[in-house]
Amino acid sequence: MKTGFIGLGAMGAPMARNLHRAGLLTAVWNRSADKAVAFGAETGVRVAASPADLARDCDVIVTCVSADGDLLATLNALAPGAAPGLTVIDCSTVAAATAREAASLLAARGAAFLDAPVSGGVEGAKNAALTIMAGGAPADFERVLPVLKAMGKAATLMGPVGHGQATKATNQIMCAGIIQAVGEAMAFAKAECLPLAAVVEALGQGAGSSWYFVNRAPFMVKGSYPAGFRVRLHDKDLKICRDMAARHSVALPVVESTLADYQRLIDAGHGDEDISTIFRLKDALFGASGA
């Protein structure tokens, strides 16, 4: 299966490297040419002249870009080279509606599309340990499984195109609520003068526990928030969730309160810290009271 890759960023480059290791990678393209040239020099993989050139040479193309507009611009550039037999797998996090628009755009050229956003961060990308949530036709999903398995530890088809993105959005909403819960609880514990490391130890085994509590409450204990999952990126994802909820005429309380908190954190220069930095705001609730 001749595979191409577009978008050699922090996530994309290690994902492309894993495709290369699996013997699947035929060529790459990147909007900033220097990254593609460096990747080509490192791996010996051909750098395509354009997305359309890449499409003509491949059976599968994986895209991993920053935002909804980037994805559609990339696919418009790719379309002239697309033909029946080509499948595009988009691993970006975008709105479900954007994924459906992408699928239409490719269907007009007879090509297939899967939305396949990932979770697991840069660490998961490097270790081929991503969790992949896909949307698309079952036959398309089955056909490209070797490509997905070269990048992730688990790939699940969640339904038609858009359902991968909706599943990722569900996860991002849950993360927002949990970091609020953990931040507020830890700020309370600190105000009550509890030994915070012992609190994490004692409650980490219980029914109130979560991945974020066990792995990120220690950041709050130390007052240091190395990314991790940057505020700026979760903020972008939550704005997608907000837009998706707005299509149901709903404003989601957890999403809205977290976006408001993130704006304050970004304004204060904490946008590149891990999202557990939300503890700063919760802690200040108590600090401001003079308690």
Added chain:
Amino acid sequence: MKTGFIGLGAMGAPMARNLHRAGLLTAVWNRSADKAVAFGAETGVRVAASPADLARDCDVIVTCVSADGDLLATLNALAPGAAPGLTVIDCSTVAAATAREAASLLAARGAAFLDAPVSGGVEGAKNAALTIMAGGAPADFERVLPVLKAMGKAATLMGPVGHGQATKATNQIMCAGIIQAVGEAMAFAKAECLPLAAVVEALGQGAGSSWYFVNRAPFMVKGSYPAGFRVRLHDKDLKICRDMAARHSVALPVVESTLADYQRLIDAGHGDEDISTIFRLKDALFGASGA
């Protein structure tokens, strides 16, 4: 160590049974005499005439009552029998300030006090698998460890009197935030027509996961909320958290929004369901929009 038990309710009765099995239980007392008589008939354990009578006969008394006022009333009734050498362990969930008041009341008679709220529910009480968060003097804690170990799988001393309750309150705040997060995310997933059981499976291994997601999102999938942890009980605990936060002049957002939701659930007749029933309100957010 001659141990007495006061408060043979849904939690207390199985906890007292485990003390009896460990050969520690000397006598019991209960406000409603019929429960004490039944327990005595079942186990052969003596029923004390009063809390003071129980105190005169025991080295340790475990209390497990419903609310702050009940605890102080019980200890006032017990005080005439209290003397140096007696340690009272309170396993109720009350405010940290109430625990400190209880300790003063007993200190006036030369007796020791530990606050030792538990988590793990009725199931944990039955299986001696409770997590116990204690506050008090280290020597008192060490001395009564055999009693704590007969009731729980883990007991941690979190600091002076009140710190057990503050740790429990931290856990209840976290549970409130997580059930909000899981409820909102699952309602979004349903509105997006995702296959909900597959969502739980796909996201349950990831960084957005939690004990509540893995164990209670399936209740949301089925639309059935067997207790569990009843709304009414978590509501009571969160009101303690609210009062504790108010002493710092703080209103905690997650606590306040969850209390508002619980009031709506109780008013609608769902107060005895598991707290995952909060999904009803989140789901209705989307339903009400006609989406």
